[in-house]
Amino acid sequence: xxxxxxxxxxxxxxxxxxxxxxxxxxxxxxxxxxxxxxxxxxxxxxxxxxxxxxxxxxxxxxxxxxxxxxxxxxxxxxxxxxxxxxxxxxxxxxxxxxxxxxxxxxxxxxxxxxxxxxxxxxxxxxxxxxxxxxxxxxxxxxxxxxxxxxxxxxxxxxxxxxxxxxxxxxxxxxxxxxxxxxxxxxxxxxxxxxxxxxxxxxxxxxxxxxxxxxxxxxxxxxxxxxxxxxxxxxxxxxxxxxxxxxxxxxxxxxxxxxxxx
Amino acid sequence: xxxxxxxxxxxxxxxxxxxxxxxxxxxxxxxxxxxxxxxxxxxxxxxxxxxxxxxxxxxxxxxxxxxxxxxxxxxxxxxxxxxxxxxxxxxxxxxxxxxxxxxxxxxxxxxxxxxxxxxxxxxxxxxxxxxxxxxxxxxxxxxxxxxxxxxxxxxxxxxxxxxxxxxxxxxxxxxxxxxxxxxxxxxxxxxxxxxxxxxxxxxxxxxxxxxxxxxxxxxxxxxxxxxxxxxxxxxxxxxxxxxxxxxxxxxxxxxxxxxxxxxxxxxxxxxxxxxxxxxxxxxx
Numbered sequence: 088x089x090x091x092x093x094x095x096x097x098x099x100x101x102x103x104x105x106x107x108x109x110x111x112x113x114x115x116x117x118x119x120x121x122x123x124x125x126x127x128x129x130x131x132x133x134x135x136x137x138x139x140x141x142x143x144x145x146x147x148x149x150x151x152x153x154x155x156x157x158x159x160x161x162x163x164x165x166x167x168x169x170x171x172x173x174x175x176x177x178x179x180x181x182x183x184x185x186x187x188x189x190x191x192x193x194x195x196x197x198x199x200x201x202x203x204x205x206x207x208x209x210x211x212x213x214x215x216x217x218x219x220x221x222x223x224x225x226x227x228x229x230x231x232x233x234x235x236x237x238x239x240x241x242x243x244x245x246x247x248x249x250x251x252x253x254x255x256x257x258x259x260x261x262x263x264x265x266x267x268x269x270x271x272x273x274x275x276x277x278x279x280x281x282x283x284x285x286x287x288x289x290x291x292x293x294x295x296x297x298x299x300x301x302x303x304x305x306x307x308x309x310x311x312x313x314x315x316x317x318x319x320x321x322x323x324x325x326x327x328x329x330x331x332x333x334x335x336x337x338x339x340x341x342x343x344x345x346x347x348x
Numbered sequence: 349x350x351x352x353x354x355x356x357x358x359x360x361x362x363x364x365x366x367x368x369x370x371x372x373x374x375x376x377x378x379x380x381x382x383x384x385x386x387x388x389x390x391x392x393x394x395x396x397x398x399x400x401x402x403x404x405x406x407x408x409x410x411x412x413x414x415x416x417x418x419x420x421x422x423x424x425x426x427x428x429x430x431x432x433x434x435x436x437x438x439x440x441x442x443x444x445x446x447x448x449x450x451x452x453x454x455x456x457x458x459x460x461x462x463x464x465x466x467x468x469x470x471x472x473x474x475x476x477x478x479x480x481x482x483x484x485x486x487x488x489x490x491x492x493x494x495x496x497x498x499x500x501x502x503x504x505x506x507x508x509x510x511x512x513x514x515x516x517x518x519x520x521x522x523x524x525x526x527x528x529x530x531x532x533x534x535x536x537x538x539x540x541x542x543x544x545x546x547x548x549x550x551x552x553x554x555x556x557x558x559x560x561x562x563x564x565x566x567x568x569x570x571x572x573x574x575x576x577x578x579x580x581x582x583x584x585x586x587x588x589x590x591x592x593x594x595x596x597x598x599x600x601x602x603x604x605x606x607x608x609x610x611x612x613x614x615x616x617x618x619x620x621x622x623x624x625x626x627x628x629x630x631x632x
Binding site: 239241242244245247248249250251255259260263264266338340341345 | 426427428449451454455457459461463465467468469478479481482510512
């Protein structure tokens with residue numbers, strides 16, 4: 088019990104220490120080797136720039152743009168991913184029929200399609216949403232497909248022995264047992280959606296944190312570039328933990344929630 | 349069936365004559381049951397020529413070595429697999445009607461599996477009450493019943509726990525309570541204590557005995573443990589493998605309620621020995 092308590096506390100102690108070590112090493116490397124501030128700004132400078140950035144209204148507009156693209160793309164991917172995952176999971180011949188296509192579309196580096204989307208949908212929000220959607224869709228769909236197929240045969244026996252109807256089996260067994268897989272797909276999907284939105288912004292448009300990265304790069308503004316990257320890291324973590332929080336509400340009984348407590 | 353060996357064994361302590369329930373209406377009947385499993389290349393005959401009639405409130409144990417078809421027999425009884433030949437009848441009614449099962453017959457069964465198969469997303473009380481929920485009973489009355497059953501199987505205080513928080517024995521008690529929730533007239537148990545340690549198993553055996561008495565249910569209990577089978581049963585059906593068929597039926601005329609100490613009496617051990625010899629005969 089003592090040991091378990093200690094293990095729970097450990098990340099809260101180790102994370103600040105590790106972070107301090109990284110930042111300290113970063114600062115030390117600059118002063119010791121005389122690295123140019125254009126290549127690597129000092130942590131203090133980055134912190135200063137960041138504190139300036141977060142009070143600028145402009146920064147928040149960019150954040151908002153990226154969040155909207157990511158969330159819209161993710162939500163559409165979630166709906167389509169669940170629908171398609173359930174359909175393919177339930178209808179075996181259909182899954183066999185489209186499997187080569189799914190594998191092929193998995194293998195394509197999807198970010199390579201962005202220029203195409205820019206041609207089709209322009210430099211606005213649409214091409215970014217579609218990129219976010221496309222990246223988030225596959226992990227969600229594949230997880231749901233796996234979930235639908237992974238219903239415990241013993242549980243199915245119980246429902247059959249209780250002469251349960253289709254609807255009852257769906258409600259009390261299949262939906263509940265697939266939910267952890269949906270969340271596993273969502274956790275990967277939200278991070279992928281953010282990547283899709285940012286890479287989309289890299290290549291076109293005038294809004295979003297991805298655009299801000301390119302802009303600061305063109306201005307060779309090292310501290311600002313670092314500032315944007317830190318903002319992106321925060322945004323990614325926030326989104327991941329939002330999904331994680333939902334998981335705790337919806338599947339509190341699940342292994343992945345219990346072991347994380 | 350010419351190849352069928354059916355011997356009525358009469359070890360000391362067992363009744364001299366097995367009248368069976370044939371004189372009156374049988375609660376549960378297997379008539380000429382055969383079950384063939386077909387795959388692309390092979391066809392396995394799991395059961396053949398099974399005729400068995402079980403009376404109201406009778407406790408029948410089915411024993412046999414692994415792979416002898418005893419689980420298939422129970423699953424056939426429970427309507428989880430359909431027989432290739434023959435018929436399952438409950439209180440004179442056929443279980444199967446073409447490809448579908450008679451729902452009224454199905455509702456008379458309470459099935460308990462080797463694994464508890466509890467739903468991890470439901471608490472103990474929700475698991476126990478699930479069959480009632482599916483039958484449309486309102487929340488108050490079904491939870492009341494769940495608590496009543498939790499008490500019966502010794503789970504008081506754990507109603508709000510999740511299955512993962514329970515020991516193997518407690519999970520199996522929950523599964524028993526779930527099967528009892530809708531007051532089935534027939535309990536079908538498939539090696540329910542196979543995964544439990546010896547001490548827990550002995551306690552569960554005592555509880556099954558008292559549950560069978562209080563609920564007045566007819567019980568078919570499949571096990572590979574001879575002692576357990578003899579201790580619980582009014583009759584022990586011994587299956588021999590490949591293909592699974594009834595080798596013998598033994599009456600156990602020991603008084604009830606039975607205590608664990610009964611297992612050390614010569615009378616009890618005689619029956620166990622005879623059955624064990626019969627099981628080993630198949631090896632030759």
